[in-house]
Amino acid sequence: MSLVAGPGRGGALDGQLPDELQLVAEKHVAYIQKLDTRRDELEYHLTEHLRLSGIYWGLTALHLLHRADALPRDGVLDFVLSCLHENGGFGAAPGHDPHMLYTISGVQILAMVDGFDELEKRVTDGKRKIADFVASLQQVNGTFAGDEWGETDTRFLYGALNVLSLLGYLPHQRPNEEPALIDVKAAIAHIKACQNFDGGFGVAPGAESHSGQIFTCLAALSIAGELDSYLGEEGKDRLGAWLSERQLDDSGGLNGRPMKLVDVCYSWWVGSSLAMIERLHWIDKKKLATFILQCQDPVEGGVADRPGDMVDVFHTHFAIAGLSLLGYPGVGEVDAT
Amino acid sequence: MGRYSDDPAWADIIPLPTDEGGPNPLAAIAYDDEYAEAMSYLRAVMAANEFSPRILDLTEDLIDMNPAHYTVWLYRAQCLFALKSDLHAELAWLNATALEHQKNYQIWHHRMLVVDVLDSCEGEREFVSRMFELDAKNYHVWSYRQWLVRRFGLWEQGELEFTRDLIEKDVRNNSAWNHRWYVVNGREEREEGEAGGVVGDAAVREREMEFAMQAIEKAPQNQSSWGYLRGIVRKAGLPLQGCKAFVQRFASLEQPDEVRSSYALDFMAEILAEEKGSEQQAALALDMLAQKYDPVRRNYWEYRKGLLGVDAVAA
Ligand SMILES: [Zn+2]
Numbered sequence: 001m002s003l004v005a006g007p008g009r010g011g012a013l014d015g016q017l018p019d020e021l022q023l024v025a026e027k028h029v030a031y032i033q034k035l036d037t038r039r040d041e042l043e044y045h046l047t048e049h050l051r052l053s054g055i056y057w058g059l060t061a062l063h064l065l066h067r068a069d070a071l072p073r074d075g076v077l078d079f080v081l082s083c084l085h086e087n088g089g090f091g092a093a094p095g096h097d098p099h100m101l102y103t104i105s106g107v108q109i110l111a112m113v114d115g116f117d118e119l120e121k122r123v124t125d126g127k128r129k130i131a132d133f134v135a136s137l138q139q140v141n142g143t144f145a146g147d148e149w150g151e152t153d154t155r156f157l158y159g160a161l162n163v164l165s166l167l168g169y170l171p172h173q174r175p176n177e178e179p180a181l182i183d184v185k186a187a188i189a190h191i192k193a194c195q196n197f198d199g200g201f202g203v204a205p206g207a208e209s210h211s212g213q214i215f216t217c218l219a220a221l222s223i224a225g226e227l228d229s230y231l232g233e234e235g236k237d238r239l240g241a242w243l244s245e246r247q248l249d250d251s252g253g254l255n256g257r258p259m260k261l262v263d264v265c266y267s268w269w270v271g272s273s274l275a276m277i278e279r280l281h282w283i284d285k286k287k288l289a290t291f292i293l294q295c296q297d298p299v300e301g302g303v304a305d306r307p308g309d310m311v312d313v314f315h316t317h318f319a320i321a322g323l324s325l326l327g328y329p330g331v332g333e334v335d336a337t
Numbered sequence: 338m339g340r341y342s343d344d345p346a347w348a349d350i351i352p353l354p355t356d357e358g359g360p361n362p363l364a365a366i367a368y369d370d371e372y373a374e375a376m377s378y379l380r381a382v383m384a385a386n387e388f389s390p391r392i393l394d395l396t397e398d399l400i401d402m403n404p405a406h407y408t409v410w411l412y413r414a415q416c417l418f419a420l421k422s423d424l425h426a427e428l429a430w431l432n433a434t435a436l437e438h439q440k441n442y443q444i445w446h447h448r449m450l451v452v453d454v455l456d457s458c459e460g461e462r463e464f465v466s467r468m469f470e471l472d473a474k475n476y477h478v479w480s481y482r483q484w485l486v487r488r489f490g491l492w493e494q495g496e497l498e499f500t501r502d503l504i505e506k507d508v509r510n511n512s513a514w515n516h517r518w519y520v521v522n523g524r525e526e527r528e529e530g531e532a533g534g535v536v537g538d539a540a541v542r543e544r545e546m547e548f549a550m551q552a553i554e555k556a557p558q559n560q561s562s563w564g565y566l567r568g569i570v571r572k573a574g575l576p577l578q579g580c581k582a583f584v585q586r587f588a589s590l591e592q593p594d595e596v597r598s599s600y601a602l603d604f605m606a607e608i609l610a611e612e613k614g615s616e617q618q619a620a621l622a623l624d625m626l627a628q629k630y631d632p633v634r635r636n637y638w639e640y641r642k643g644l645l646g647v648d649a650v651a652a
Contacts, residue, residue, distance in 0.1 A: 048406075095380060097408045149411045151446040197518055197568035203476070206483050206523045208515040210476065241637065245560065249633045258511040258560045260474065282637040 005312040008297030010304030021293040023323065024301060025330060028316060029067045031301030032058040035313060051093040052083050056105040057317035059112055064320050064332045073113050080109050081122055088126075088133030089147075100137060100146045103130065104159035111166045131169035134160045135181045142186030153203055154194055157187055158216035161223040162337070170223070188224050191217045199238035211246060211256040211269040214239070218276045219337040227276065240279035246270045252287030253306065263305045264295045264315045267322025272336040275325055285326045292319045339374040340398075346391060352377035353384060372402045383412060388419040400434065404441040414450055424455050432464055439468070442477040449484055458489045466499075473503060474512045483519060496520040501548075508552050514561040518568065521545060535569045545569055550583060553598075557587045563600035577608040584608060590621055599630040606641065616647045 008031075035058065055076065062070045082094045083106060089098025090106035107130060110116055119126040137145045137160065144156040164170045164182065171180035193205040194217060200209025201217035221227040231239065246254040246266060253262030254270045267288060274280040294307045295315070302311030303319035324334040341347045354377045375398055382392060396413035399406065417427060428451060435444050452461060462485065468478045486496060500517035503510055521541060522534035535542045549566040553559065570580060587601035596602050602622055609619035620642050627638035 050405075091408075097411060099407060147407070147411065149407075149414065149446070150450075196515070197522075197572060198564045202515075203480055204483070206519040207480050208476065208512050237640075244634050244637050247633055249631075252633075257474070259509045279637075282634060282640065284633045284635075287633065 005310040008300035008302055008311050010295040010297055010302075010309055010311055011307045021290060023293060023320075023328065023330060024296055024298050025065050027298070027301030028296075028303070028320065029062060029065055029070050029301070031297075031311070032062060032313060032316065033070050048093050048096070052080065052090060052102045052109075053092070053105040054313050055079065056109050056112075057313050059109060060334075061313075061317045061320045063112060064324050064334060065330075066332055068113075073115075076109065076113055077115050077118055080106050080115070081119065084123065084126075084130075086129075088129030088131070090130075097147060098133065100134070100144065100156045100159050103134060104163055106130075107163045107166050116167075127167045127169070131164055131167050131181060134163050138182050138187070142183060142188075142190040144187070154191065154201065154213050154216045154220070155203075157190065158220040158223075161187065161220050165223050172225075184224055188221065188226055188230075191220050192230065199235070199242050208257065209242065211243065211254070211266050211273065214243065215269040215273045218273050222276055222337050231277065236277040236279060240274060240277055240282055243270050243274050244279070244282040247283045247288065251291050251306075252284065253291040254283070254288065261306065262291070264292055264303055264322065265305065265318040267292055268318040268325070271322050271325040272334075275336040280325065289323060289326050289328055292322055295319060340371060341374055341378045341395075347378060350378055350381045353380035372399070375399050375402070379409065379412070383408075388416045390420065390422075392416045393420075393422065397430065404434065404438040404444060407443055410443045410447050414447055417451070418454065424451050427451050428455075428460075435464075435468065436471070439472060439475065445477045445481045449481065452485075453488065458485050458491070461485055462491070462495075462499075469503065473507060473510050476512070479512050479516060482516065483523075486520065486523075492520060492524045504552060508556045509559050509561055511561045514565050517545075517548075518565065522572075536573050542569060542573055553587070553601075557598035557601065559598075560600060563598070563604065567604060577604075577611050580604065581608050588622070590618060590625075593625055593629075596625065596630055599626060602626055602630055610645055616645045619645055620647055 035054070055071075059068070059071060059076065062068055080090075083090045083092070083096070083102060085091060085098045087098060088103075089100075090102040091098050092102045096102070110119055116127060123129065134144075137147070137156070139145060139152060142157075143152040143154075144160045145152050146156050160182065161170065161184075165173070168174070169181055171177070171182065171184055174181070190205075191201070194201045194203070194207070194213070196202060196206075196209045198209055200211075201214045202208050202210055203213050207213075218227060221230055245258075246256070247270075248255065248262055251262050253264070254266040255262045256266050256269065270283075271280060271288070274282065292303070295303050295305070295309075296319070297304070297311045300311075301316075302313070303316040304311045305315050320331060321334050324331045325336070341350075341352070352374065354373075375395060378395060379399060382395070393413065393416060396409050396416070399409045400413070403409075416422075417424070428448070431444060431448055431451070435441075435448075438444065452458060462482070465478055465482050465485070468475060472478075486492060497517070497520055500513050500520060503513035504517070507513070522536075524533070533541070535545055546566060546569055549562050549569070552562040553566065556562070566580070569575075570577065584601050584604050587598040588596045588605045590605070602625060606619045606622035606626070609615040609622060612619075623638045623642045623645075627635045627642075631638070
């Protein structure tokens with residue numbers, strides 16, 4: 001799977017009215033299938049550091065379009081497992097260092113293609129090794145690093161909880177394990193420290209609220225079962241107000257922070273955050289769906305961040321996931337976390 | 338044939354071409370550009386765990402071509418520290434690279450590692466300010482700035498003035514507003530028992546409220562300045578009533594067609610909701626938002642109206 005952008009651009013065909021806009025599902029399927037055949041392009045190599053995530057994005061989009069068969073399961077499994085290191089971490093591609101981000105993608109893919117049995121068959125104690133790798137990245141203050149380099153980010157913390165939950169290795173899923181693999185309490189305390197005066201969350205304590213970080217913080221709270229008790233109705237109201245304010249009246253699209261450009265990927269970050277706090281109906285869903293559809297390349301398939309830009313698999317995935325949240329016909333249901 | 342294969346300094350290395358793991362490695366090998374060649378040398382030296390000055394050249398070359406490759410940064414950092422290289426020279430190179438690749442974030446983590454070892458932030462804030470001249474909302478650069486403040490205790494060394502200047506330049510720069518909040522309140526939250534910030538220090542609170550109100554005068558339709566003001570009121574637990582006269586000037590229910598700020602109207606609805614007997618008035622303000630001033634969020638305003646506990650107000 002390549003992360004190569006283009007060749008098409010997002011933008012509705014001239015003269016097409018919003019009411020006539022349709023999801024060109026089959027074209028998106030073809031676009032995703034074609035991605036891996038573009039190995040002769042320079043960008044294919046320059047985006048190698050994202051490859052495993054690219055497969056996850058492509059595969060999720062295909063699943064939501066009910067075309068999981070469009071990428072062969074065996075090939076996907078072979079590739080994913082070829083990214084797995086002895087220490088239990090996944091790299092972005094074979095030969096790349098293990099990193100939390102790709103470990104998240106790797107495990108998400110295995111979960112999606114029902115591949116955990118295959119993992120255990122090929123790698124002794126595979127699940128245990130991955131869980132140990134993830135746990136080893138927790139820092140004393142509860143945060144998680146991305147790799148031995150030590151960069152921390154609430155994305156990694158969410159990823160850790162997500163991976164362990166998919167593997168069944170969260171402390172509450174293994175009550176008899178002593179000591180617990182990770183310190184969930186410290187992790188959640190860190191998430192709470194990232195909440196700002198405006199009700200949102202940033203990448204670290206004090207950092208500006210950002211829709212992507214809000215998603216990771218809410219999802220982490222949700223996996224830990226603390227979303228409702230921590231926010232309460234009032235906290236949800238305040239956060240929901242901030243999140244719904246991300247929709248711009250003119251385009252109907254969402255931005256990630258005040259006074260920034262709208263971008264299709266926030267359909268997911270903002271949309272799923274609102275869904276997690278049961279306030280998705282606070283935005284104008286119809287307007288958002290129209291904006292997403294306007295970012296499609298209606299001829300070659302693929303979706304861009306906004307109309308007129310190059311399409312790519314990242315935004316294709318978030319567009320389709322966003323439409324799924326909105327209940328768009330023909331798109332399967334997605335789990336908000 | 339290539340930059341490295343022709344260079345005697347690299348003659349001892351047998352490059353390791355990429356292994357895509359797929360059924361068709363030929364496609365990858367046929368790819369013989371500069372980047373692929375440099376990567377094949379990197380794989381070879383990494384496999385041998387080599388730390389030497391030429392690694393710095395090689396990783397510099399690779400980062401120039403593709404700064405997003407996390408492995409290259411990691412290896413470069415290890416090498417720098419193992420060789421006890423000149424870290425000032427590293428910063429000079431990082432400056433140029435950061436200016437060239439503004440979207441890259443690995444570079445800021447790398448910079449943090451280097452500056453932490455240097456144990457000095459001399460020149461750092463100046464460079465960060467240069468980055469802000471190009472993009473005053475760069476999230477990674479802001480994170481780095483906050484780290485500098487924390488790491489070197491710069492709370493009272495010009496940070497407040499720095500945010501004032503940026504906000505003067507662009508009163509809607511939410512990142513600058515957020516940083517101001519951090520500079521004013523961030524420190525106290527870390528030192529237990531010590532009061533300060535907008536909660537513990539009345540003079541600071543006055544000053545910050547005044548600052549926000551002046552910004553609002555300048556540009557009433559601004560989420561950041563209103564958010565800042567409401568943040569103070571909320572955090573300090575002040576009665577909302579205290580703001581009513583000020584808010585009224587931007588959103589008066591008596592002049593429904595002359596509302597100058599939807600944020601003021603929103604605030605007014607909250608003030609009225611808290612006031613005994615003013616629920617109908619609050620509902621009216623929320624109706625104005627739903628119908629005229631922020632219709633895209635109609636459902637949100639309707640929800641707020643529902644919280645008032647009054648029966649539907651005639652629209
Ligand atoms: Zn985007």
